[in-house]
Amino acid sequence: MAVHGNPFSEEINDRHTFNGNDPENPSLSALADEVRTGLARTPKRLSSRFFYDAEGSRIFQEIMHLPEYYLTRSEYEIISQQKEEMLRLFERPGEAFELIELGAGDGLKTKVLLEHFRQRQARFTYVPIDISADALDQLTRDLRGRWPDLAVEPLHDDYFRALETLSSRSEARKVVLFLGSNIGNFSEKEAIDFYRRLYAKLRPGDLVLTGIDLRKHPAVIQAAYNDRQGLTRAFNLNLLRRINRELEGEFDLSAFSHYEIYNPETGEARSYLVSEKKQDVRIGRLGLTVSFAYGEVIHTEISRKYNRTEIRRLAEATGFTPTAWFTDCREYFVDVVFERDAERRPGERRPGERRPGDDSEGPDR
Numbered sequence: 001m002a003v004h005g006n007p008f009s010e011e012i013n014d015r016h017t018f019n020g021n022d023p024e025n026p027s028l029s030a031l032a033d034e035v036r037t038g039l040a041r042t043p044k045r046l047s048s049r050f051f052y053d054a055e056g057s058r059i060f061q062e063i064m065h066l067p068e069y070y071l072t073r074s075e076y077e078i079i080s081q082q083k084e085e086m087l088r089l090f091e092r093p094g095e096a097f098e099l100i101e102l103g104a105g106d107g108l109k110t111k112v113l114l115e116h117f118r119q120r121q122a123r124f125t126y127v128p129i130d131i132s133a134d135a136l137d138q139l140t141r142d143l144r145g146r147w148p149d150l151a152v153e154p155l156h157d158d159y160f161r162a163l164e165t166l167s168s169r170s171e172a173r174k175v176v177l178f179l180g181s182n183i184g185n186f187s188e189k190e191a192i193d194f195y196r197r198l199y200a201k202l203r204p205g206d207l208v209l210t211g212i213d214l215r216k217h218p219a220v221i222q223a224a225y226n227d228r229q230g231l232t233r234a235f236n237l238n239l240l241r242r243i244n245r246e247l248e249g250e251f252d253l254s255a256f257s258h259y260e261i262y263n264p265e266t267g268e269a270r271s272y273l274v275s276e277k278k279q280d281v282r283i284g285r286l287g288l289t290v291s292f293a294y295g296e297v298i299h300t301e302i303s304r305k306y307n308r309t310e311i312r313r314l315a316e317a318t319g320f321t322p323t324a325w326f327t328d329c330r331e332y333f334v335d336v337v338f339e340r341d342a343e344r345r346p347g348e349r350r351p352g353e354r355r356p357g358d359d360s361e362g363p364d365r
């Protein structure tokens with residue numbers, strides 16, 4: 001989440017410590033809480049959601065254009081080539097629907113859908129949700145400049161509070177977009193908890209289109225997260241730079257390196273920052289000093305890759321049914337449409353239902 005300019009008032013600047021609670025700047029409060037708790041853990045950990053300040057977002061835009069980084073291109077191909085089939089799934093005859101995007105960002109891929117849906121005169125409202133007000137404002141201005149007639153209702157809020165608001169004000173079918181393989185940043189338990197919370201906020205027949213990176217040759221995945229140009233390294237190190245800037249940290253970026261590993265047995269790509277020496281790092285706003293041993297790591301990101309059996313198992317555990325699978329030409333990536341099931345609760349199975357993986361992989365749409 002981008003933080004522009006100095007987030008502190010003069011009064012706060014005069015203080016020696018920051019307690020992490022700034023109602024005027026919730027992004028800063030969240031970062032302070034994460035640093036205080038994450039760097040006290042063993043092993044140390046910082047959430048990847050704090051990568052995306054202004055500089056982190058700029059670096060990630062460069063990463064998306066790297067030849068090794070297939071994820072964005074793969075999903076863009078899926079949406080560009082299969083947008084009509086998606087519309088047929090989303091629409092019900094004579095009914096409008098709400099197209100809700102979790103973590104909309106710049107809407108790069110979603111704009112392909114929006115343009116096509118408008119051309120097909122679909123009846124829908126686009127509801128981008130993001131905790132970054134700046135990102136929402138920029139996206140909304142762009143969309144209204146391009147398509148003044150497009151119904152856009154941005155919501156600056158937490159995902160689940162926003163869905164609660166939408167459910168209470170409208171009975172229109174909800175089509176939720178969760179693109180970009182964001183689900184891969186969750187552990188198995190976190191993914192199940194996330195979809196169970198989604199299930200509770202939706203009605204039977206509502207849909208969730210989820211972008212998921214599929215398992216493939218380990219070398220392809222390793223290269224995507226450890227590029228030769230060093231952009232992924234810069235992306236991870238920028239997290240320390242952000243702490244230096246916003247919390248008066250004293251990290252020496254040259255004293256940390258980036259380490260990436262992919263485990264094909266678990267499907268997890270993991271990113272770490274590694275201390276190149278024994279050192280103590282002061283974080284002024286928190287009144288905190290963090291000690292590092294030589295070779296000690298900060299875990300910054302997990303990016304989990306799925307196979308079809310695991311995707312079906314996730315759906316079964318959370319009350320959803322996979323109703324469509326859209327893949328790119330290389331089958332590197334899939335956009336799965338989950339339908340909120342009316343007949344069972346999360347974790348239950350219908351009588352006679354086969355377990356995920358009992359049948360064939362089945363055709364893609």
